[in-house]
Amino acid sequence: SYVLTQPPSVSVAPGQTARITCGGNNIGSKSVHWYQQKPGQAPVLVVYDDSDRPSGIPERFSGSNSGNTATLTISRVEAGDEADYYCQVWDSSSDHRGVFGGGTKLTVL
Amino acid sequence: EVQLVESGGGLVQPGRSLRLSCAASGFTFDDYAMHWVRQAPGKGLEWVSGISWNSGSIGYADSVKGRFTISRDNAKNSLYLQMNSLRAEDTALYYCAKDPGSGGKTWGAFDIWGQGTMVTVSS
Numbered sequence: 001s002y003v004l005t006q007p008p009s010v011s012v013a014p015g016q017t018a019r020i021t022c023g024g025n026n027i028g029s030k031s032v033h034w035y036q037q038k039p040g041q042a043p044v045l046v047v048y049d050d051s052d053r054p055s056g057i058p059e060r061f062s063g064s065n066s067g068n069t070a071t072l073t074i075s076r077v078e079a080g081d082e083a084d085y086y087c088q089v090w091d092s093s094s095d096h097r098g099v100f101g102g103g104t105k106l107t108v109l
Numbered sequence: 110e111v112q113l114v115e116s117g118g119g120l121v122q123p124g125r126s127l128r129l130s131c132a133a134s135g136f137t138f139d140d141y142a143m144h145w146v147r148q149a150p151g152k153g154l155e156w157v158s159g160i161s162w163n164s165g166s167i168g169y170a171d172s173v174k175g176r177f178t179i180s181r182d183n184a185k186n187s188l189y190l191q192m193n194s195l196r197a198e199d200t201a202l203y204y205c206a207k208d209p210g211s212g213g214k215t216w217g218a219f220d221i222w223g224q225g226t227m228v229t230v231s232s
Contacts, residue, residue: 001171035154035219037154042222043146043204043219043222044222045218045219048209049218084153086154088154088219095168097156097168098146098156098159098216100155100156
């Protein structure tokens with residue numbers, strides 16, 4: 001089955017840029033979606049199809065995807081961005097099953 | 110306002126059954142595929158099952174295949190998950206999530222989520 005690998009944690013100072021990676025075999029050939037989840041809340045879609053933003057999501061959130069790594073980039077990080085972030089793809093090799101990365105805890109120092 | 114409201118969770122003994130429901134409002138329900146995603150306490154997200162707009166395409170995670178059944182009633186704007194032969198490892202918060210597409214050959218992202226309903230499997 002397809003595996004997505006995320007770093008367990010990323011720390012960044014306010015105003016700096018956070019980059020959260022999502023590794024997978026030839027992930028560049030898939031569409032990657034990213035979700036933000038704050039404690040006690042449901043996840044929120046922040047980037048879809050590698051680099052598109054849903055309405056209402058700040059431009060500070062952006063995504064890229066190439067080769068074996070997809071990246072969520074959060075520019076000018078704010079305290080309110082502190083959350084768990086998950087990447088997600090569909091594994092077409094196994095009857096289109098959904099796959100999530102293990103999640104990355106973003107800490108704003 | 111687009112909204113998904115899950116219900117039906119609770120405490121159930123191993124081996125028993127439970128049926129979850131998800132009531133949708135604020136959008137044309139029968140235009141979109143729908144999914145169930147779960148999260149065990151303190152753990153990450155796990156896709157459980159998805160269903161296309163017309164129930165013509167359905168998928169399950171290996172962990173629930175043969176035990177869980179997803180269905181929908183477009184006339185009632187509702188999504189369901191019938192869970193049989195429940196195990197301790199099925200203990201989780203179960204979210205209903207909307208797909209931005211109709212489903213079929215491909216699935217999309219999860220663009221709208223409910224607040225979840227908790228299922229606890231324990232004797």
